[in-house]
Amino acid sequence: MNNSFSESRYNDRQLAMWLFFVAALIFAMVILGGVTRLTESGLSMVNWKPVTGMLPPIGETEWLTEFEQYKTSPEYLHENKGMSVDEFKSIFWFEYSHRLLGRTIGLAFLIPFLIFLWQGKIRRPLIPRFVILFILGGLQGVLGWYMVKSGLVNIPQVSQYRLTAHLVAAIILYAFILWTAMSLLRSQQLVDSQPSVAGLRNHGRMTTAVISLMIISGGLVAGTKAGYVFNTFPMMGGQWLPPGGMALDPWWINLFENLATVQFSHRVLAIVVTLTVLTYALRGWRNKAINHTTRFNFTLIFMMLLVQVGLGIATLLHVVPVTLGAMHQAGALVLFTLALILNHRLRMH
Secondary structure, eight states: OHHHHHHHHHHHHHHHHHHHHHHHHHHHHHHHHHHHHHTTOTTSOOOOOTTGGGSOOOHHHHHHHHHHHHTTSHHHHHTOTTOOHHHHHHHHHHHHHHHHHHHHHHHHHHHHHHHHHHHTOSOGGGHHHHHHHHHHHHHHHHHHHHHHHTTSSSSSSOOHHHHHHHHHHHHHHHHHHHHHHHHHHTTTOOOOOOHHHHHHHHHHHHHHHHHHHHHHHHHHHHHHTGGGSOOOSSSBTTBSSOTTTTOSSSGGGHHHHOHHHHHHHHHHHHHHHHHHHHHHHHHHHHOTTSOHHHHHHHHHHHHHHHHHHHHHHHHHHTTOOHHHHHHHHHHHHHHHHHHHHHHHHHTTO
């Protein structure tokens, strides 16, 4: 019995380490996607070749062929006309790297999964979950191309709705994998539900929800390029409320398509996140039922909140430079990750 228990525990730890690695790749994928967006490189590849597109153009002839295809795109015709082949290469490599990393993630998941399955290291009830994860990953690739296609017709700009959906799908996949990995790592630990921690758990769920809303709002900001207007803080154009914030009709469309309102909504959500995380950390520090490791995680999420607020303000004031923009997106994902970790740890109290 002890040997069987030890072997099961060892197998679960192996699976957890593998999933943590895949989650780290998805984290990198989200950040690289943000860089691709910030450098306006996402429309440089006008074709989607899931299998044959693994290799980049090799030799001048293939580069010229790729460039000629790009010349037929709305982005070249309306924004980049006269671009040289070398300038095209500089944007091509970002999008190519993004797609290559997506394929790498697929292989990093599928190959170990098949090996672990063949070795009998995956408990039968977990198999459907892993199959669902793989399917979700494949659908994410399809959704990414659906997003790119929106910018290859008439107007060279991807739909903010499709971009946000692509981001949200990546976050869901990331969270699903990370949660599964943490559960495997602690699969043999008993959960002792303490009433004194119940309220903290609810607060944790609310914290994760508002951080998720902030990330969704960030997708809309990126999709509409709302970060490039009203680059002052704390006021917007000398006003507390967004100038022209309700200019579109019907009124609700302003939340998604009016640049001033989209940015204002992101600012408001940032305040909500700040208050929610601050009160969450205070409650965690004061709760005597949690252990030192969990209490330290509350310190980490509070410190990350301060960093993220600083990054957000700096990104806005400096008119969204690539480096700061990417760091701000990474900060949001780190904050989300810490919230997930705390949610999972609180289940053990």
